[in-house]
Amino acid sequence: MTGRLFVIGTGPGNPDQMTPEARQAVEAAREFFGYFPYIDRLNLRPDQIKVASDNREELNRAEAALKRAADGIDVCVVSGGDPGVFAMAAAVCEAIDAGPDEWKTVDLTVVPGVTAMLAVAARIGAPLGHDFCAISLSDNLKPWEIIEKRLRMVSEAGLVVALYNPISKARPWQLGRAFEILRETLPATTPVIFGRAAGRPDERMLVMALGEAEAERADMATCVVIGSPETRVISRPGLPDLVYTPRFLEEPTR
C-alpha cells in the first residue's frame, strides 16, 4: 500500500474560496509540499510537516512528494488557485511519467479549485461569459515565438484572453509586447482587466482600454484578462464599472 497523494489548490487566497474537498485533503495529509506562501494559507496542525521549496522547482517538488507517498506517507502537494491550471498537477503527472514504475501505483487524487481568472472575472462582472482561453506568458517553459503566434490566433478567433504569469523581475518586457500584438487585431477600446490578488485583503482591480494598457500595472500576483471585440463596460453610479462579454454573438466578428 502506498500513501495517498493529494494535489490541491487553495483557491485565489481568500479561505472562503477554498473548497471543503480541498480542506478535507489538508486534514488527511501529513506532509505538505509547495511554495511557502501557499502552504502558509492552510493553518497546519503541529503534527503536520511542511516541506517548502522554491516556486521554480516544481518538478523536484513533485518527485519529492511522490517518493514520500511511495514510502507510505499521506502527502499533499499545494498550489494556489486550481492545481490543474499552470500548476502542480501537471508537474506531478510529468514526474509519474518519467519516474520509477512504483510511482504509477501511488494513490493520486487531484482536487480542483477556483483558478485566478474565475476569481478576477467574478469581481468585475462576467468577462469570461463567452468563449475564452488561458495562456501563460512565461517563456521559461515554451519559446516566445509560440506565445506570440497563440496571441495572434486567439485574438483573431475572437476569444477573450486570460494571461497567467504576465510579468516578473526576470520577464519584464513580455506583457508589453503581448499588448502590442493584441493591438494589431483588437480595437483600442477593448477592455483590459488587471486583476490583482482577487478576494484577498490586498486586492486591486483595474480596467483600462487596450490602447492605453500599461504592463507596469501588473505584477506577479496579477491575472490580466483582455476582452474580445464584444466585451462591454457598464458604468454604474457610485459603483465600480462592470465588464462582461455577452453570451450571444449575432454577426461574424470580422
Add this chain to the structure above:
Amino acid sequence: MTGRLFVIGTGPGNPDQMTPEARQAVEAAREFFGYFPYIDRLNLRPDQIKVASDNREELNRAEAALKRAADGIDVCVVSGGDPGVFAMAAAVCEAIDAGPDEWKTVDLTVVPGVTAMLAVAARIGAPLGHDFCAISLSDNLKPWEIIEKRLRMVSEAGLVVALYNPISKARPWQLGRAFEILRETLPATTPVIFGRAAGRPDERMLVMALGEAEAERADMATCVVIGSPETRVISRPGLPDLVYTPRFLEEPTR
C-alpha cells in the same frame, strides 16, 4: 437601499466542491432564481423561496431576479459550475446593461466556483496543464461558422480545447462535426476526454483517441476535453489512465 443580488455557482455537483463563500450567499438570500436541478442542490430552509424556470430562459430569469433585488429583497441567482463560464453572470450583466437605471445600483456580488472543465481535468490528471481554451458548442447563441473557425484556429494554435454544451436533443450533429474539424489539424492519437458529471455519483470518465472519438459518448452533462499534440496518456497498473499536458514545450508545434 436595494437588496443584495448574489450570482453563485454550485460547482460541478459534489457539495464538497462548492465554496464556503457560495454557501454563505445561499444562507443570506431569501429568493432563488435558477434551473431546478441546480437549486435542488442547495437544501434550502423552509423560509427560502425557489423561483424555478426553464434553463433556456436565462435573460428572463436574470430580469426577474434584478426586479426583486431592486424591490429590496436579497436574492440569489444559481448556476452550476462557475457562474461566469457560459452561465448566469453574463445574463445578469446583459439585463443590467439593457434594463432600467435603477438596476445599475443593485448591490451585485458574483461568487466564483469550480467550473466543469476543472473538475473533469482533476479526475483524469492534468490535461489543462498548458495553454487551453473553453468554447461553447451551442449554436443557439452564435453562428455555427464562427464555432468552426474558432475550432480551426485554436487547434492550429496548439491549445487544449474544452467544449461546453457539446450536445443536446436539439443539437445532435455539432459535436461530430467538431471532431471532424479537429481531425484535420490534430493527430488521430490525440486524447479526447468525455467527462460526465465529474464528482457526482453518476460520474463517468472516458478517454478515446481523436481518430475514434464518437459524439454519442457525450450527453448534456458532459464536458469534452480535446488534447493538444503534446497531451500524453500514462498507463497505470490496476488504475485508470492519467492524461496530462506537460507544462513545457520545447519546439514549435508544427
